[in-house]
Amino acid sequence: MEEIPGIFVCGAVGLISLGVSFFCWQRVNQFLSESLPAAGEIIGFEESHGDGITYAPRVKFTTREGRRIEFTDSVFSNPPGYKIGDRIRIFHHRRDLEDARIAKTSRLYFLPGIFLLFALALLASALAIAVSKFF
Numbered sequence: 001m002e003e004i005p006g007i008f009v010c011g012a013v014g015l016i017s018l019g020v021s022f023f024c025w026q027r028v029n030q031f032l033s034e035s036l037p038a039a040g041e042i043i044g045f046e047e048s049h050g051d052g053i054t055y056a057p058r059v060k061f062t063t064r065e066g067r068r069i070e071f072t073d074s075v076f077s078n079p080p081g082y083k084i085g086d087r088i089r090i091f092h093h094r095r096d097l098e099d100a101r102i103a104k105t106s107r108l109y110f111l112p113g114i115f116l117l118f119a120l121a122l123l124a125s126a127l128a129i130a131v132s133k134f135f
Contacts, residue, residue: 014118014125022112032097037051037089038092073102075102090103
């Protein structure tokens with residue numbers, strides 16, 4: 001009988017994680033549908049001093065209207081994924097020019113991917129518990 005709560009807990013948390021993954025995926029796709037591409041350049045790094053030093057790239061780009069914008073990417077890493085002077089592709093929101101992101105699939109879909117993997121692991125665990133208990 002101890003397996004029954006495990007099945008429901010793994011299944012419920014797995015389904016919730018699947019829903020969060022879908023929600024995050026939808027948000028990324030909505031951002032992309034409302035954004036314009038632009039060429040960007042890495043101009044520096046912002047440091048974070050948590051469990052060691054990590055770096056988020058500072059990026060500059062010019063809009064189609066000629067306005068120069070700078071932003072810091074939300075993804076920190078160590079070592080930095082870029083070098084100062086690297087030219088990259090970015091997306092910026094049509095109306096909110098400060099809302100910009102590096103156009104790299106692994107950065108755009110990182111959060112939905114993590115939640116999806118977590119959901120699949122939990123749902124597989126629930127299925128394994130059910131199969132071992134009932135079959």
